[in-house]
Amino acid sequence: MFEGLSFEPAELPLKAEALRSEVREFIELQLPEGYERNSDFNEGHSPSFSSALGEKGWIGMTWPKKYGGAERTFFERYVVTEELLAAGAPVSAHWIADRQSGPLMLKYGTEAQRMKYLPGIVRGESYFSIGMSEPDSGSDLASVRTRATEVGGGWVVNGTKLWSTDAHRNQYMIALVRSEPPGQNRHAGLSQVLVDLKGEGVSVRPIVNIAGDEDFNEVVFTDYFVSSDEVIGEPGNGWDQVTSELGYERSGPERFLSAFRVFVEFVRLAGPQSDPAAVDLIGRLASHIITLRQMSISVAAMLQDGKNPATEAALVKSLGNDFEKQLPELVRLVMPRLESTHPLRLALEKTLLHAPSFTIRGGTREILRGVIARGLGLR
DSSP: OOTTOOOOOOOOOHHHHTHHHHHHHHHHHHSOTTOOOOOOTTSOOOHHHHHHHHHTTOSSTTSOGGGTOOOOOHHHHHHHHHHHHHHTOOOHHHHHIIIIIHHHHHHHSOHHHHHHHHHHHHTTOOOEEEEOOOTTTTTOGGGOOOEEEEETTEEEEEEEEEOOTTTTTOSEEEEEEEOSOOOSSTTSSEEEEEEETTSTTEEEEEEOOTTSOOOEEEEEEEEEEEEGGGEESSTTBHHHHHHHHHHHHHSSGGGTOTTHHHHHHHHHHHOSSOOHHHHHHHHHHHHHHHHHHHHHHHHHHHHHTTOOOHHHHHHHHHHHHHHHHHHHHHHHHHOOOOOTTOHHHHHHHHHHHHGGGTTTTTSOHHHHHHHHHHHTTOO
16 A cells, blocks of 8 residues: 555445435435436535425534534434435535535635534525636636735725536635736635625526536636625645545535436336346446445544545545546446337436536546545655
């Protein structure tokens, strides 16, 4: 094993496993009528489902009770996350706020910011978008050009963010901005600010993707004023903060389960009397899922212990995204011709259209491999 890389064997405790049956029962009771299940966490925006999940205490599960959290373990959160994705539940409304915006505020935000924003997230009522990517910058976050100019009482923001999921429906965004002129150190002079997506000076334009959906958005800031109270952490510390935020984004089961619904329906179609090609593929896919799941649980154990598994998280995402992109293609090669309304065909068609994004969001292959290489001392 490389120095600096650790995937110690870990198991989900019985207390966490005991949640599974309760989560499954909840999902079946709360799924919106006629909802088409999809294991991609970006799919399925249902405020009513998120609100019901909040009432169960399953958003902000590990957060302090003073902010509405349940102070439960990362293992228990893992079980809830895994069951929601496996069932194809509609989780996109609260997903970003629960996974990374809230934890970022817990780590770097002020007490006033935590008290203002976290309780609404926990209730499943307050939704956040990511404000990192920009036109012409791709995954190179150090090249962001959205500028924040200091004025009396705050900052004036001008620039454009791109690929901001659900920004046309969400209330808030945490945006990475350049608050100082660029210098020799490209990582210096960056800050993170809280943005009211309905505020004056903010324009949100949905972008239609290849699947015909409008999940992504272009967000344009024109002299948008951010008060000093809405800066996350210290001005100029944005690079350290945003890389910490990406650690939350890269390690969970969502990084290898986005195509899981296709696998479920393929196994159901194959049944107990499968032909050899189907049996071989099911075994191959299952072995990948089991391995990636074990790696992801190991990362959850590190988070539970208060560690920062940034390299391990990047590796889980890199391997997981490659797998979930390959899964629908492999199934397509062996599945029989099906009617247009068959659950496997529906799941496959939707997943194939979204699959190109799997290896881009949260960092491209190239960016992730650079993170891994640095973590291993190879560059």
